[in-house]
Amino acid sequence: MSTRQDCVARDARDALAPLRGRFDLPQGVIYLDGNSLGARPIAALDRARQVIADEWGTGLIRSWNTAGWFDMPRRLGDLLAPLVGARPGEVVVTDTTSLNLFKALAAAVHLQAHGAGSARRVIVTERSNFPTDIYMAQGLSAWLDRGYSVRLVDSADEIAAAVDADCAVLMLTGVNYRTGYQHDMAALTAHAHAQGAVTVWDLAHSAGAVPVDLHAAEADFAVGCTYKYLNGGPGAPAFIWVPERHQAAFTQPLSGWWGHAAPFAMAPDFAPCSGIGRALCGTQPMVSLALVECGLEVFAETTMEAIRAKSLALTDLFIDLVEQRCASHPLGLVTPREHASRGSQVSFTHPHGYAVMQALIARGVIGDYREPAIMRFGFTPLYTSFADVWDAVEILRDILDQRAYDVNASRGAVT
Numbered sequence: 001m002s003t004r005q006d007c008v009a010r011d012a013r014d015a016l017a018p019l020r021g022r023f024d025l026p027q028g029v030i031y032l033d034g035n036s037l038g039a040r041p042i043a044a045l046d047r048a049r050q051v052i053a054d055e056w057g058t059g060l061i062r063s064w065n066t067a068g069w070f071d072m073p074r075r076l077g078d079l080l081a082p083l084v085g086a087r088p089g090e091v092v093v094t095d096t097t098s099l100n101l102f103k104a105l106a107a108a109v110h111l112q113a114h115g116a117g118s119a120r121r122v123i124v125t126e127r128s129n130f131p132t133d134i135y136m137a138q139g140l141s142a143w144l145d146r147g148y149s150v151r152l153v154d155s156a157d158e159i160a161a162a163v164d165a166d167c168a169v170l171m172l173t174g175v176n177y178r179t180g181y182q183h184d185m186a187a188l189t190a191h192a193h194a195q196g197a198v199t200v201w202d203l204a205h206s207a208g209a210v211p212v213d214l215h216a217a218e219a220d221f222a223v224g225c226t227y228k229y230l231n232g233g234p235g236a237p238a239f240i241w242v243p244e245r246h247q248a249a250f251t252q253p254l255s256g257w258w259g260h261a262a263p264f265a266m267a268p269d270f271a272p273c274s275g276i277g278r279a280l281c282g283t284q285p286m287v288s289l290a291l292v293e294c295g296l297e298v299f300a301e302t303t304m305e306a307i308r309a310k311s312l313a314l315t316d317l318f319i320d321l322v323e324q325r326c327a328s329h330p331l332g333l334v335t336p337r338e339h340a341s342r343g344s345q346v347s348f349t350h351p352h353g354y355a356v357m358q359a360l361i362a363r364g365v366i367g368d369y370r371e372p373a374i375m376r377f378g379f380t381p382l383y384t385s386f387a388d389v390w391d392a393v394e395i396l397r398d399i400l401d402q403r404a405y406d407v408n409a410s411r412g413a414v415t
């Protein structure tokens with residue numbers, strides 16, 4: 001069994017440990033919610049000041065050109081691309097994940113209908129997918145009014161059979177937000193292609209959390225967010241990936257002027273620009289967008305392989321310690337033990353999961369809660385230490401042993 005001393009020794013040997021110094025975390029907090037909102041890169045404050053005071057305040061309208069504002073979605077997309085196995089010119093950082101899903105789904109439906117099987121009208125996804133993914137697919141299907149529908153499967157084992165001759169698009173989230181279950185992207189994409197379907201992957205819980213190789217998987221479209229593991233800031237713009245091979249055929253209904261071939265020609269007719277720019281729609285929140293770079297900069301100092309190795313070590317340690325030290329309590333592991341099927345979070349059920357999580361947060365261990373009865377703990381190797389894991393489990397054990405949680409705790413809007 002590990003001791004706290006062992007954890008401290010692991011931290012001393014950890015090549016990623018110095019990167020914790022790139023983040024501003026409050027004293028006394030063990031932050032295990034980077035899977036929902038990443039921590040603040042120290043550099044973000046100065047960058048925000050620079051954008052607000054210099055670029056906006058002094059540069060004014062000139063900054064669209066002189067501060068690179070107009071090109072920023074593409075430039076950040078190129079910085080993000082290597083983290084998901086994309087190539088330069090294939091990613092833009094823009095809009096929200098929900099909006100990008102809408103664009104990617106619309107493009108996927110269009111691509112499929114103009115390819116092999118135009119009679120197909122089903123979008124397959126999981127009932128356990130993050131709700132916005134399901135809602136956007138339902139919204140697009142209804143809006144198209146051409147017989148499209150969403151087919152929800154109840155387990156990962158049912159996906160293969162659900163991708164049948166009616167399936168136009170397989171839309172999945174790489175790592176499940178509740179359980180931390182990770183799909184085999186390459187295998188499912190190959191299966192979808194063999195059946196004549198197009199794939200859309202949501203990388204919200206994958207980008208910056210696990211190695212992703214979109215090209216090796218031969219995926220068709222992908223989206224993801226930057227405010228979780230990429231530490232872009234609350235509500236930071238999301239990203240969309242369109243591989244070069246699909247760009248000429250990529251068409252999406254949110255045909256705003258930022259996706260036009262010549263936006264400042266101010267022509268009355270829409271003509272999409274060539275390349276990834278056609279995934280853009282309109283003006284971006286520049287202060288927020290600029291901060292995304294501060295999160296991405298940290299990744300340039302390491303590799304996703306190093307991050308993955310530490311992530312698995314942290315999540316293994318957390319699972320082992322909880323199972324050893326909280327063994328007498330009704331905790332149920334819902335995250336896979338097999339490494340290949342695990343993202344960078346660990347979820348345990350507890351009959352009073354919400355109350356226990358509130359007690360943890362009051363003691364400085366910040367995770368979150370998702371129905372039904374799931375306590376989520378996110379592990380972010382850039383700033384989570386092995387000693388953090390030990391201390392978090394000790395606080396959890398103490399709360400459970402003492403029953404120091406309030407089962408009548410009132411709920412905030414965000415759990």
Ligand SMILES: Cc1ncc(COP(=O)(O)O)c(C=O)c1O
Pocket residue numbers: 096097098099130132133173177202204205225238
């Ligand atoms: C898988 C997944 N997709 C999408 C979102 C959110 O989308 P949006 O940023 O549009 O709110 C989340 C979390 O918020 C998520 O977990």
Ligand SMILES: Nc1c(O)cccc1C(=O)C[C@H](N)C(=O)O
Pocket residue numbers: 035036037130177178370414
């Ligand atoms: N996107 C969020 C939000 O707008 C408010 C509060 C939390 C979030 C989240 O990140 C939820 C998250 N995607 C989840 O995995 O549950």
